[in-house]
Amino acid sequence: MDPNSGISHYLKKDNKPYIPKLKHERLSFEYPGLPNQDDFTKHTNEKKPKVVNRWSRYFPKIITGVVVLWGAYAIKVWVYLPEPGSDSQELLDPREFHRFIITHKEEIDDQHFLIELVPKFNHWQYSFYSNYESKSIWNGDKIWSVDVKQPDIMVVRAYTPLPLYFMKSEYTRSGDRKPLLKVINNDADDYDKQGSMCLYVKKYNDGEVSRYIANKKIGEELELRGPNIEYKFPYHPLKQFHERPIFRDLPSKIEPENLVEKIKKVNKLAEFDNLVFYAAGTGITPILQVLLSRNPYRGFVDIHYSAQKQGELKPLERFLFFLEKLDRIKLHTHYDNIPNSRLNSKDVTKPEPSEYTSPLHLEEKGDKSHQLSPEEAYELRMQILNGDKKNHKTQPTNDDQRVHRYENAIEQAIVTSKEPKKPASLSLVCGPDGYIDYVAGSKHAEVNEQGPIKGLLGEKGWDNDNTYKL
Numbered sequence: 001m002d003p004n005s006g007i008s009h010y011l012k013k014d015n016k017p018y019i020p021k022l023k024h025e026r027l028s029f030e031y032p033g034l035p036n037q038d039d040f041t042k043h044t045n046e047k048k049p050k051v052v053n054r055w056s057r058y059f060p061k062i063i064t065g066v067v068v069l070w071g072a073y074a075i076k077v078w079v080y081l082p083e084p085g086s087d088s089q090e091l092l093d094p095r096e097f098h099r100f101i102i103t104h105k106e107e108i109d110d111q112h113f114l115i116e117l118v119p120k121f122n123h124w125q126y127s128f129y130s131n132y133e134s135k136s137i138w139n140g141d142k143i144w145s146v147d148v149k150q151p152d153i154m155v156v157r158a159y160t161p162l163p164l165y166f167m168k169s170e171y172t173r174s175g176d177r178k179p180l181l182k183v184i185n186n187d188a189d190d191y192d193k194q195g196s197m198c199l200y201v202k203k204y205n206d207g208e209v210s211r212y213i214a215n216k217k218i219g220e221e222l223e224l225r226g227p228n229i230e231y232k233f234p235y236h237p238l239k240q241f242h243e244r245p246i247f248r249d250l251p252s253k254i255e256p257e258n259l260v261e262k263i264k265k266v267n268k269l270a271e272f273d274n275l276v277f278y279a280a281g282t283g284i285t286p287i288l289q290v291l292l293s294r295n296p297y298r299g300f301v302d303i304h305y306s307a308q309k310q311g312e313l314k315p316l317e318r319f320l321f322f323l324e325k326l327d328r329i330k331l332h333t334h335y336d337n338i339p340n341s342r343l344n345s346k347d348v349t350k351p352e353p354s355e356y357t358s359p360l361h362l363e364e365k366g367d368k369s370h371q372l373s374p375e376e377a378y379e380l381r382m383q384i385l386n387g388d389k390k391n392h393k394t395q396p397t398n399d400d401q402r403v404h405r406y407e408n409a410i411e412q413a414i415v416t417s418k419e420p421k422k423p424a425s426l427s428l429v430c431g432p433d434g435y436i437d438y439v440a441g442s443k444h445a446e447v448n449e450q451g452p453i454k455g456l457l458g459e460k461g462w463d464n465d466n467t468y469k470l
């Protein structure tokens with residue numbers, strides 16, 4: 001058997017000598033070069049790859065953002081005009097409409113609504129406290145209204161804002177409780193409740209503007225222009241010496257007027273005239289505005305309120321009740337649905353002569369009998385001119401102890417309400433044309449003239465000197 005065959009051949013030790021090869025034929029499997037480093041491109045002029053760091057990553061984005069913002073701002077400034085009132089120094093402006101947002105709406109019945117408004121912009125607040133006297137819109141020295149715009153038909157109507165707001169809380173937001181209607185306090189540091197106000201609106205089914213307002217929803221806007229002064233109460237020297245404390249929701253917190261009688265005596269001042277206010281329906285708003293504002297009317301006010309039925313004033317009744325308890329007003333109601341309750345001649349008193357007539361008024365009337373001497377007239381004129389600047393609230397001190405000091409206005413009212421009230425010397429009438437005609441004769445609204453005083457007031461001797469139709 002051949003030793004080189006069979007299994008023994010494979011088991012046999014290899015005795016071949018090792019002769020190293022000088023040249024090997026090898027196959028290598030290397031990775032090809034990167035696209036820009038392969039044999040074809042590695043000798044081109046290609047720059048080195050960019051180094052990416054944090055700065056180079058974010059800088060272009062920041063620049064893009066800045067350019068986009070600047071572009072948007074430029075478009076806003078140059079293309080879109082600013083909204084009217086957004087940069088106004090005033091809460092209300094008689095020359096332009098300002099936007100207000102409806103923040104609450106209370107439906108008293110299907111025709112009567114209380115609507116709370118808050119200004120959309122707050123630029124007016126910057127100079128508010130440095131000029132509070134002139135900036136605050138609430139001053140009972142005058143009756144004012146605002147024009148509300150119906151933009152679809154470009155029509156405006158007058159409405160009388162009230163210094164009221166709805167107090168909200170988490171309970172009212174969740175719907176557990178109804179917001180409470182409150183009076184705006186002027187001693188809180190809140191820009192007179194951020195410029196809030198309430199409109200008491202009667203909706204007429206064929207009334208363009210009242211329907212427009214009443215159909216608005218919470219969050220929608222109304223455009224207001226004003227204030228338009230409807231009536232300014234006559235000057236009285238007591239105004240320089242004494243201001244009636246503001247009405248508050250809690251009557252026990254209203255300050256008493258302990259020194260008013262003393263001030264009148266010491267300064268030999270005439271009594272403040274009493275007022276009678278004839279109102280129909282929403283015509284009650286002007287006197288409510290005066291009585292609930294800062295510096296309310298100082299005389300006693302008889303309010304004759306006529307309406308179709310009870311309940312139209314529902315949320316406002318509380319304030320009228322408190323004002324009666326404070327001995328500031330007496331409310332006489334006349335409802336169409338109660339027999340014999342309609343306002344008639346028996347309800348109207350004769351005018352009481354005014355306690356004080358300003359020299360200017362006397363001059364206008366040409367009344368020589370009450371004429372002051374030139375010295376007296378000069379002194380009075382200077383008093384009027386300097387009145388508001390001087391601090392006339394310095395109180396008499398020598399016999400203060402004889403002044404009875406009440407704890408609060410309610411305590412004082414319990415005493416004063418027993419004293420008989422002098423009949424009114426001044427009357428104001430507010431309501432629809434038919435009502436004004438019935439109470440005081442027609443008003444020539446088209447030519448803005450009062451017209452002669454006729455009707456119930458004319459019969460009792462009232463005239464244009466002591467009567468004003470709103």
Ligand SMILES: Cc1cc2nc3c(=O)[nH]c(=O)nc-3n(C[C@H](O)[C@H](O)[C@H](O)COP(=O)(O)OP(=O)(O)OC[C@H]3O[C@@H](n4cnc5c(N)ncnc54)[C@H](O)[C@@H]3O)c2cc1C
Binds near residue numbers: 157202210433
């Ligand atoms: C100084 C001032 C203050 C005012 N304050 C308030 C206020 O606080 N709240 C308020 O609701 N209204 C107030 N008004 C009335 C208000 O301005 C509108 O006249 C009233 O809302 C109706 O307007 P309208 O556009 O809806 O109706 P319009 O389109 O003018 O009239 C529609 C119909 O309603 C009748 N109508 C209009 N007004 C009265 C009215 N007062 N009584 C009876 N019928 C009427 C018209 O004869 C007509 O048939 C005030 C008016 C003035 C002048």
